[in-house]
Amino acid sequence: MFSGVFLKKWDTEKFFTDCYDYEISFCKTGQKIYPMQKECVKLSSQQMLIHPRFMQTSQPCCMTGREEGISLFLNTVSAEIPLTDNFNISEMLGKFCNQKGYAVIMSEQISDVLTALMQLNISEQIRRIKVVELFLLLYQLPCSQIIIPQICTCSELKLSLDIFTFAMAHMQEHFTIEELALKEKVSPTWLKKSFRNVYGQSLYACIRAEKMHRAAYQLIASKQRIIDIAENFGYENNSKFSSAFRDVFGVTPSTYRKENRKGR
Numbered sequence: 557m558f559s560g561v562f563l564k565k566w567d568t569e570k571f572f573t574d575c576y577d578y579e580i581s582f583c584k585t586g587q588k589i590y591p592m593q594k595e596c597v598k599l600s601s602q603q604m605l606i607h608p609r610f611m612q613t614s615q616p617c618c619m620t621g622r623e624e625g626i627s628l629f630l631n632t633v634s635a636e637i638p639l640t641d642n643f644n645i646s647e648m649l650g651k652f653c654n655q656k657g658y659a660v661i662m663s664e665q666i667s668d669v670l671t672a673l674m675q676l677n678i679s680e681q682i683r684r685i686k687v688v689e690l691f692l693l694l695y696q697l698p699c700s701q702i703i704i705p706q707i708c709t710c711s712e713l714k715l716s717l718d719i720f721t722f723a724m725a726h727m728q729e730h731f732t733i734e735e736l737a738l739k740e741k742v743s744p745t746w747l748k749k750s751f752r753n754v755y756g757q758s759l760y761a762c763i764r765a766e767k768m769h770r771a772a773y774q775l776i777a778s779k780q781r782i783i784d785i786a787e788n789f790g791y792e793n794n795s796k797f798s799s800a801f802r803d804v805f806g807v808t809p810s811t812y813r814k815e816n817r818k819g820r
Contacts, residue, residue, distance in 0.1 A: 558684065561630055562628070562630075565626050575629075577609050577631060578607070579607060579612070580690075581628075582605075582670040583623065584671055585624045586618065586624060589617045589619065591612065591614045591710060592658060598706040598707065599616075599625075599705070603703070604666055606649055606652050606661065607659070620720075626670055639691060648695055660704075660705040661702055661703065663697065669693065670690065672686050673690075706756070709753075712750035713754055715742065715747065720755070720766075724766065727767055727788065727790055728789065764800055765804050767789040768800060769804070771785055771786075772805065775813040775816070776817055782813070
């Protein structure tokens with residue numbers, strides 16, 4: 557692409573390089589959490605995060621595994637972005653990050669550019685143009701578009717991920733808050749507070765929504781009966797499964813399957 561600029565979609569193989577000092581990440585859908593030096597920063601849908609490499613203390617976490625996004629890794633010493641003669645990429649990025657050490661930005665124009673960069677069918681020439689467009693938008697972006705991000709602690713993140721992973725590994729079972737808290741050796745109050753801080757919703761609401769998203773995939777990808785799919789996710793009553801599915805997707809499982817399997 558350009559010297560000193562590396563591009564990676566989140567769903568590709570792991571990519572690590574020692575040749576960068578800044579990262580720009582864009583979350584198209586879902587939520588990804590970046591552990592920084594003092595706090596964990598939540599990057600939500602349609603938001604962009606800019607941070608220098610030294611701020612990140614460990615690998616970012618995708619919260620459900622269904623997140624979509626893209627990251628640009630920059631070596632600001634060797635990066636060659638053809639803008640103005642006096643353009644200094646390190647100075648520009650540092651302007652955004654000079655208060656907290658990172659910056660979360662929400663801009664419709666920037667989101668459109670980064671979404672276009674995620675497309676697989678665009679040519680290398682178009683990809684280069686989009687990268688230049690991105691930096692031009694950043695160059696002109698007022699600091700007022702930096703937003704206050706949601707944050708959580710590392711202990712809250714670990715606890716919530718452990719609970720989410722456990723629940724997804726036992727989708728046919730039902731657990732009370734008290735049982736899960738006992739398993740993790742924390743109080744039910746702390747568990748509920750931590751999970752909401754990390755996932756932005758209650759534990760039960762999050763787990764139910766994730767089950768429905770996974771059920772939706774099975775409705776399209778398999779020929780299983782709906783009642784069998786319901787049982788896969790701990791619903792022995794088809795009516796309750798249909799109600800939970802409709803709360804998340806707005807339609808019944810049978811309607812969702814019919815609408816999304818057209819042409820298959």
